[in-house]
Amino acid sequence: MLGLDEGTHEMLATPRREVHVAVPLRRDDGTSVLFRGYRVQHNVSRGPGKGGLRYHPSVDIDEVRALAMWMTWKCAVVDLPYGGAKGGVTIDPREHSERELERVTRRYTSEIKPIIGPERDVMAPDMGTNEQTMAWVMDTYSVSEGYTIPGVVTGKPIAVGGSLGRATATSRGVVHTAKAALNEAGVDVVGASIAIQGFGKVGSHAAAIFAEEGARVVAVSDQYGGVVNRDGLDVDALFTHVAATGTVVGFEEADEISNHGLLGLEVDVLVPAAVEGVLDEITAQQVRARFVVEGANGPTTGEGDTILAKNGVVVVPDVLANAGGVVVSYFEWVQANQAYWWTEPEISERLEHRMHSAYADVSALARREDVSLRDAALAIGVQRVAEAHEIRGLYP
16 A cells, blocks of 8 residues: 555564563562563654553563554554554563562563663553552662653553553543544444443443443453343443452343353444454454444454455454553653643543544545555554654664
8 A cells, every 4th residue: 555665664564672681580488580571662763662561471572572563553543752662571470479570570670771761662551560560660760760750651650650541541542433433424422332342441441431421331241251231231330240249240130141242242333352363254253243443452363354344344443442541651751751740631632632533544544545444544554654764764
């Protein structure tokens, strides 16, 4: 589509910088163990690297490379002055105490410190990490520099410079893009039927926000199973049930449904907000939703994408739909750099404007070029990064 030459293509496909580090840990019982850590800066032509820090036993350099590239396009699609980056440590956080995780975080931060910073590379929480992890990163970096530098991370606690609205930002972005897609098709979000796979940080808040907007959340699921009520679930009561039991399963006034069964419900909007690859060549055949709005990263495989398009299902891609988190991370970074914090209504208004503007750009290109929203979003992201490369030129 973009007509890029081979050299530019190779440059865009290759990470700018990769760091592999050893992360030794002295455990609470006095024994020592060694973990491997990574930080990949895929592209920094449009600004500092931006991307999460992941703690998971499956983390390896290939995964971190892929996620860093994903962040490059995501930041460009929503027109943030960032490049893409990602970090990870190959560790299972469930097997370690909080003190052990603090020591791992501080050692990892010390090892990668030469390449991070508010003007270089800004971390955020990801799988297996949280706002406390970001506070440890910020403190380690700040102590080394001799003064407090809140802009080195985003997604940190409010008390140390975090932003209002950050916790629900990804979910709000999902709802904003879903509303934009529905409006474009002449469907009012009030009364629209919604099914959400995944009831974690993204899916649960999305369910609450959809309900606030007047939509009918008819089904939700988690790793243990799901529940469905065609008249709409009482989301507030569902939150109370989950807080008491740890799962959506067993919620009263709803019938049981499997995760696969949820994917096949006839609804206006299906939000896969759990794990990667759930809509593949088999499950995509079952989808009867008008719209799939990707709350998770990579929930649709290439084969699944082809099948959904063939069946007339409109897919709002992850690089657009779940970009609300990085948008509010950008707001947090701006606030930290200027030491002035905005109100939650100001943040919500700015987020809504950014998400609707990005959707309008992607939708317009998709119609003009007769391509999918995913191809249009990626074309916009890649084009913006390629343009920055071309304008800056090569050195020396």
